[in-house]
Amino acid sequence: MAAPYYGGPPAAPAPVAVVSPQFCAPYVVPLTVTKKAISLSDGDFTVTDANGAVFSIRHRRVLLDAAGQPILTMLEKVFSMHNRWEVFRGDSSNESDLLFTAKKSSIFQLKTEMDIFLASNTAQQVCDFKIKGSYFERSCAFYLGNSSSMIAQMNRQFTVTNVLLGRDTFGVTVFPHVDYVFVAALVVILDEIHRERSD
DSSP: OOOOOOOSSSSSOOOBBSOOGGBBBBOOOOEEEEEEOOTTTTEEEEEETTTTOOEEEEEEEEEEEEEEOOOEEEEOOTTOTTTTEEEEEETTOOGGGGGEEEEEESSSSSEEEEEEEEETSSSSSSEEEEEEETTTTTEEEEETTSSEEEEEEEOOOOHHHHHHHHHEEEEEEEOOTTOOOOOOHHHHHHHHHHHHHHH
């Protein structure tokens, strides 16, 4: 049972299914994205929803479902000025399985801003989704294109346990009818881009 949702922007007009319609719920989906700070495999992530369903992201940046099946693969484009990432269906890296690409809106940024283009948007003149906010404050909003229609929000969660265990935890609110696996992947890409910047 999802928690009741009060206020905030209305749901997206139609289901926003990027990875699969099966990941679009008719209610708000609260996700918890936890990153292990110390990991031999370069930052493993765990994504948990309100029902305790778990997705995990392992070293090759493959998002796995609870049964360990690959849902999508995130690959960084080498030598890209804007930190471009490509996301593919399953454990593929074939162009025919491309779901979307994500990149920083501009090379130099004070605030966080990312553009996301669906695979069908080959011209990439106008983005399909946008992320805006402050990654360092761990406060970002996810929008439909350049509109003010919000599809998800992210905030950092500070708990004593997380601080003691060196874990970074993000609370993500995914609005109704929005693909929550797609949003979880964007949170991981956002983290990867900023981790590289701070290295």
